[in-house]
Amino acid sequence: MVAFKALLLDIEGTITSISFVKDELFPYAFDNVDKYIEEHYDEPALQIVLEDLRQLAREQSQHDASVVRVREPKQNCIDDVAKNVRHWIKRDKKLTPMKALQGLIWEEAYKRGKVEGHLYPDVLPVLKKLHDENLPIYIYSSGSVHAQKLLFGYSIEGDITNILSGYFDTRIGLKGSSESYTAISQKINIAPNEILFLTDVPAEAEAAKTAGLQTFLVSRPGNANLSDENRVDFKVIESLDEILQ
Template identity: 35%
Template structure:
């Protein structure tokens, strides 16, 4: 038994294709209109400023969108991209355009942990807003009540750096934490921070055949 279970999403709880295909395809044509239609939203203003700073682009919305699409094509975990995607997905889930799906073992495991008194949190490169919307609109209903905390690259830091996991541990007020992820580099960072780790090697996923080294490895939760 562990006090906290912290979970990755993509490739661990949900198929990678749901993010890289379904969600990305939903966000891609909406990025430009979202920037233009929410020009006074502080989150969008900040995201646009960050895009310009990171890319050096000084043009209009079309140029910004080209940068964002390039980051998406390379699956880069860039904060302003994740912010805008999260806002778009949040509306997509609220409108019923999007519904989150999980691997069959996931929801029973989440509910069992919760019933057993294990506290649950999420650490994903997707924004906190996107995470909350994702768990609020699933094929299994609203699962937001199962989680006590959500962390992303803004409030925690990069997923492959031990400092991010130390920051999360401080926020949780505990060092008794087990992290589940399908990415060995993330597990290495969590272990360096003193966490227990479990590699999730799901057949057919990008890291399904990865070398998880010293980490305990499972094919399902």
């Protein structure tokens, strides 16, 4: 078994399928953004996110002609925010306020039973074994912490949040930046070389490696192909079982 004191996991393409995120979650948010804002407009949690989206639109519109500044009153706000969010979803932007709104939309979908979080069959047995051995398991995803908790709280395996020790999103830093992994190491108070990070994205693996983490690449059906160089630079696994061997 690989020697490590904490496991840090990417989500999409690592422990859940890319198709679940791309073909189910993203389209649901894309199709329901204006409907959700209309129905929940006056709720404090949404108003906080809308204010962040107004500020983001002001910034983004300076260098992206497809982004519109958010107008008032209510209906203009809904139309403008929906237009911007759909634009960002199409381009797979990793923008924190947009991710926050997606999280709110997905929360409603999960609670109404319209979606369930996908997990590969090999994931839960390995996580349970590590949890039973008191080894902490952390999640690091570009999706908001809120959205992460929903996926694991309403997964096809049921609520598995009790076996996870913590969550990180882009508020700690971008996943392609080595500083983000240093910050996570400091936050969980475990040395970088004692953390094992699993991801399907070579650029993230390289950033984590630069920060001193042990890093494996994960190859799953539907993931982008890994190059020969990737396979030389990193150990590549096809199932989480392999970290126990």
